[in-house]
Amino acid sequence: MSLSVPHAVAVWRRNASMYRRIWMLNILPNFFEPVLYLLSIGIGVGAYVSQMGGMSYAAFLAPGLVCVAAMNGASFEVTYNIFVRLNFEKQYDAMLTTPIQPDDVLVGEILWAITRSSIYGTCFFIVVALFGLAPMPEALLVLPVIPLTGLLFAAIGIAFSLRIQTIDLYSFYFTLFLTPLFLFSDVFFPLKERLAGGWLWVAEALPLLHPVRLARSAFAARADLTALWDVAYIALLSTALLLWARGAVRGRLMS
Amino acid sequence: MIVEVRGAVKRFGERVAVDGIDLDVPAGICFGLLGPNGAGKTTTLRMLYGVSRPTAGTIRVFGIDIARDPRAVRARLGVTLQENVLIEALSPLENLRVFGRYHLLREPLLSRRVDALVDFLELRSHATMPVQRLSGGFKRRLAIAMSLMNEPELLVLDEPTTGLDPAVRLALWTRVRDLRARGTTVLLTTHYMDEAQRLCDRVAIMANGTIIAQGPPAELIRTTLAPEAVEIDCDPEEESALLDGTPPPRHRLRTGRRVMLYVDDATALVDRLHQRDPGNRRALVVRPTNLEDVFLRLAGTSLEGA
Numbered sequence: 001m002s003l004s005v006p007h008a009v010a011v012w013r014r015n016a017s018m019y020r021r022i023w024m025l026n027i028l029p030n031f032f033e034p035v036l037y038l039l040s041i042g043i044g045v046g047a048y049v050s051q052m053g054g055m056s057y058a059a060f061l062a063p064g065l066v067c068v069a070a071m072n073g074a075s076f077e078v079t080y081n082i083f084v085r086l087n088f089e090k091q092y093d094a095m096l097t098t099p100i101q102p103d104d105v106l107v108g109e110i111l112w113a114i115t116r117s118s119i120y121g122t123c124f125f126i127v128v129a130l131f132g133l134a135p136m137p138e139a140l141l142v143l144p145v146i147p148l149t150g151l152l153f154a155a156i157g158i159a160f161s162l163r164i165q166t167i168d169l170y171s172f173y174f175t176l177f178l179t180p181l182f183l184f185s186d187v188f189f190p191l192k193e194r195l196a197g198g199w200l201w202v203a204e205a206l207p208l209l210h211p212v213r214l215a216r217s218a219f220a221a222r223a224d225l226t227a228l229w230d231v232a233y234i235a236l237l238s239t240a241l242l243l244w245a246r247g248a249v250r251g252r253l254m255s
Numbered sequence: 256m257i258v259e260v261r262g263a264v265k266r267f268g269e270r271v272a273v274d275g276i277d278l279d280v281p282a283g284i285c286f287g288l289l290g291p292n293g294a295g296k297t298t299t300l301r302m303l304y305g306v307s308r309p310t311a312g313t314i315r316v317f318g319i320d321i322a323r324d325p326r327a328v329r330a331r332l333g334v335t336l337q338e339n340v341l342i343e344a345l346s347p348l349e350n351l352r353v354f355g356r357y358h359l360l361r362e363p364l365l366s367r368r369v370d371a372l373v374d375f376l377e378l379r380s381h382a383t384m385p386v387q388r389l390s391g392g393f394k395r396r397l398a399i400a401m402s403l404m405n406e407p408e409l410l411v412l413d414e415p416t417t418g419l420d421p422a423v424r425l426a427l428w429t430r431v432r433d434l435r436a437r438g439t440t441v442l443l444t445t446h447y448m449d450e451a452q453r454l455c456d457r458v459a460i461m462a463n464g465t466i467i468a469q470g471p472p473a474e475l476i477r478t479t480l481a482p483e484a485v486e487i488d489c490d491p492e493e494e495s496a497l498l499d500g501t502p503p504p505r506h507r508l509r510t511g512r513r514v515m516l517y518v519d520d521a522t523a524l525v526d527r528l529h530q531r532d533p534g535n536r537r538a539l540v541v542r543p544t545n546l547e548d549v550f551l552r553l554a555g556t557s558l559e560g561a
Contacts, residue, residue: 004326010356014342017353021344094340096306097333097402098357099326254306255267 003103011100011108012115014091015077019116030072034065034124038131041188053190062133063215064187066125066142070149071208073120075178077113078157079170086161092253102250110154110242117150138221145218149211152234155241156207162248181208186216210234256315257282257409257440258303263312265298265464272298274464275312280409280457285431285441287455289448289550294461296444297337300413303442304334317408330358333407337414339398343387347378347397350386354401372400376430392423399427403434410434412443416450428454448546458546462554472546479549481505481517485524486540487532488512501527508551517544 038061046057053060085091092105125142128134134142160173184191185208195203203209210230217227258280265273273295280286288296301307302314305325314321316328342350351369360368373379376396381389386397395415402410412431416424431454435441445451451458452472459469468475476482481504489497494514501524504516518524521541528539 002326006359007357010359013356014353017349018342018344021349090336090338090340091342093306093336094354094401095357097304097329097336098354098405099330099359100357101326254308255301 002101003107004101007100007104008107008111011095011105012112015112030076031069031120031123033072034069035127038062038065058131059133061187062128063142063219064212066121066128066146067149067208067211067215068182068187069124070117070121070146071153071178073117074113074150074153075157077116078109078154079161079173080167082109082158082161083167086252096253102253103246105253106246106249109158110151113154114147114150117153118147121146121149135219139219141218141221142215145211145214148234151238152207152211155238155245158245159241162245162252181206185209186212207237256280257317258442259315261313263302263309263314265302265307266310271464273302276466278459278466280440280442282440283435283438284456285435285443285454287451287458288442288444288461289446289451289458289546290461291446295464296461297413300411300444304329304332304411330405331407332409332411333402333405334411335399335402335413335415339394341386341394341397344385346383346385348373348382350397351401351404355404358405360404368404372403376400392419395419395423407439409440409442412441414444416447448550452546460550460553467553468549475546475549476544479552480544481519482544483518483521484542484544484548485516485518485521487514487528488537489514497528497531506552515548517548
């Protein structure tokens with residue numbers, strides 16, 4: 001109903017001022033996760049794999065892990081952090097005593113989650129490039145995929161956060177949703193070589209599959225109709241979830 | 256009128272939180288909304304700044320319909336919520352700056368306001384320390400400072416001193432008086448009647464979602480009870496013998512063994528009671544009638560009226 005961009009930016013800046021203070025505690029653990037996978041699986045296990053998808057295993061892993069880094073960055077922000085701000089700290093109740101409206105809160109938080117996911121994804125991309133696993137300059141095409149991944153997982157996570165009543169349910173979200181996505185979304189092995197035809201269609205429902213496929217195309221400097229479908233999937237699912245979240249935020253903050 | 260409420264009703268499903276209230280807060284006064292927990296005070300405030308939409312009735316603040324333009328209203332008022340909402344990892348200075356940005360303040364105005372409020376609420380000594388290390392009184396002062404970042408014409412304080420020690424309460428009362436002296440209209444809720452009596456030019460007493468009395472504290476005391484209160488311990492059977500021959504009080508209230516008598520002049524009554532209880536075993540107390548008595552008289556369910 002009413003979005004004011006300057007007020008959404010004020011919400012974003014609140015998180016940014018806090019992040020500047022605590023980023024050492026916050027960014028490092030989540031950021032190291034894909035780095036550790038790259039070292040262990042890519043370089044360790046990869047030494048025993050002659051090649052995958054027509055390249056070294058580490059090179060195969062690299063684009064998918066960029067998306068995983070972006071997914072993690074957005075996910076931590078819109079799960080535990082938002083839940084605490086909403087239910088324990090009542091930060092949004094204080095914001096709503098100023099001209100800020102619920103729409104501004106939602107947009108500010110989504111922008112912030114995208115920002116954090118972009119920080120993670122880009123840092124990890126730099127690591128990958130330093131390892132010599134990103135063909136330059138074509139791999140730079142992955143950079144716009146990073147905020148798209150952030151948007152998608154910000155929308156999914158915020159919808160989940162608005163549905164749940166207790167913070168304990170996030171263990172389900174991480175263990176039974178994000179971890180399977182991470183393991184089965186074309187990151188570690190080429191999905192289409194391991195799945196039978198019918199199941200391949202089911203796999204299209206996996207959210208992480210689409211950013212990973214886009215990242216892979218970017219690294220290979222390849223563009224096709226699938227890429228168009230991947231972008232459309234991300235845009236449509238994010239839009240649908242955010243439209244629902246808009247009503248839910250209003251319902252939670254105003255009564 | 257700064258605040259004009261007409262027939263406001265708020266229902267949550269079956270439960271009626273606010274049941275048709277009218278409220279007028281003129282400019283420049285300190286107005287108190289009193290009542291026990293659950294009386295509907297906080298819901299009333301939430302409707303005033305537009306985060307709770309009334310089921311029926313209209314609310315105008317600064318002459319603006321809050322349902323029409325909540326942003327315009329909230330740009331001109333400040334609210335201190337019942338529970339402090341602070342960013343614990345940041346310092347008071349950083350908290351104030353973040354809050355100032357919610358009002359779209361920019362430099363150099365932002366820093367100037369922060370600086371002035373740090374002085375006004377005496378936050379200088381711990382201004383750069385993380386909030387999580389500050390005392391309860393300090394945090395409360397910071398929360399109030401944050402709600403003043405936009406130099407509000409109307410300051411809303413939801414139970415400003417609950418849980419604070421007497422020294423901090425006194426200091427906050429002084430600040431509220433300062434603000435009022437500068438022309439800020441103050442609307443506060445409290446269930447401390449002494450706080451209301453000291454600070455407020457007008458009060459409204461709420462119970463069960465309705466306003467049961469409204470007016471200046473002294474006038475409420477005068478019209479509801481009488482200026483002096485005499486308290487004494489006695490059983491109901493002893494009471495008539497004890498009071499025999501004294502002029503009947505304007506009102507009396509009893510709670511357990513304690514009886515409170517409200518009279519225009521206590522001298523004669525006190526003399527008589529002293530005669531009949533020379534050792535003062537009945538713990539006689541004479542004091543001015545206060546809003547607490549008014550509240551007990553109007554809303555007290557466990558008490559019987561005279």
